Amino acid sequence: MAQAVYNFPRGFLWGSATSSHQVEGGNTNNWTAWEEVPGHIIDRSKSGVACDWWGGRWREDLDRAAEGGQNAHRLSVEWSRIQPAPDRWSEVALDRYLEIFRGLKERGLQPMVTLHHFTNPLWLEERGGWENPVAIQAFEKFTQKVVETFKDYVTTWCTINEPNVYAVEGYVEGVFPPGKHDIQTALRVLANLVRGHSAAYHIIHNLQPEAQVGTAINYRSILPAAGWSPLDRMVANMQSSIYNRVFSGALVDGVMRTPLGNTRLPEARGTQDFIGLNYYTRDYISFDLRYASALFGHRYFRKDAELSKTKYIANEPEGFYEAIRWANSFNLPIIITENGVEDSDDAMRPSYLAQHIHQVWRAINFNFPITGYYHWSLMDNFEWERGWTQRFGLWEVDPETQARRKRPSAAFYGEICQENGLSADMVARYAPKVFARLFPN
């Protein structure tokens, strides 16, 4: 048996990621309102008690993370709980989060905190959410309160999770609230998110000069179906730069570049201390006149790609390497803020995990400054418009009984975290299908 180990640098952060609405339960926000309307959530489920973290189950789940060798956790704080009305802060909610942060510390889990993970308080949503510039000042005020309260426990902040997904799903695809289909509005929302992020960046640094502040960008690899075709290449470049680059580009030089024109946002220039990267999958695209509404791009997975349980994710580890190379072009430290696969049977996850962690190792060995990896997710949770149909957890959760069951991937990831490396022996035991690919003779 080969004895090789892909070792990671000392101090590497191994964690998992969750978000407030998906795990806490008992929220009242724009998503709980959205879930009430038939047709919005494909299995008609509601977030409900979710994973019952607000009821106290965060303790047992964080025990699982710590016992599994993790030394970090990414979570979000729920705006609607902390600020139930524009002129009111909930001391109960703030205290509860303080308890959770103490709990993280006791378990040796370094926190990374997301301020906005898709959900808005209803009082903001009723005023138009991020379409309305009032959201910017409101977010700034919320950020100030959160950082003042938690700064003894948290120094790594992620302002906004997947602003590109928020804008596309809510304002182009219409599957997230508010369910619109309007590119102009999507771009206005994106510009306001850039402004909100920039305001938060400056507030955080005023209150906590040592803070590390960034976002989490969902990078989707989009390759031309036929590399020789100039039209396929054109649509691939265009869609990739719109999807992956519009938001993060603005944080570099203060200009948001879109096909419909440029917006100058000088306050955004230089407002990231790290690049937070969420990567799941890769698409292929061909130019096709029948897809006018998709800017003439027909997107699909590679024909022979291995697909996840509900065919939502293709296992494309090379796309992850491409994403990391893209992140590296910003010349900032890189944190893998999410990576994972929906797989209730845990049939594909062990190979996906091995292959993707191998790509992280490969990138580190090209000197790309990656400081941590957060697996999405610690346990199954409420997967937005797909409800409970997609299971991303290392641990299985039965939302009815709240019972947890350990998937083999949890044990596998635990060994990786404890070893601070991926060994041939582990891959042989947990992901034999990809052994020869990862450890060729």
Ligand code: NOJ
């Ligand atoms: C990205 C999002 O940040 C998270 O909320 C979601 O559950 C995962 N992707 C999986 O779709």
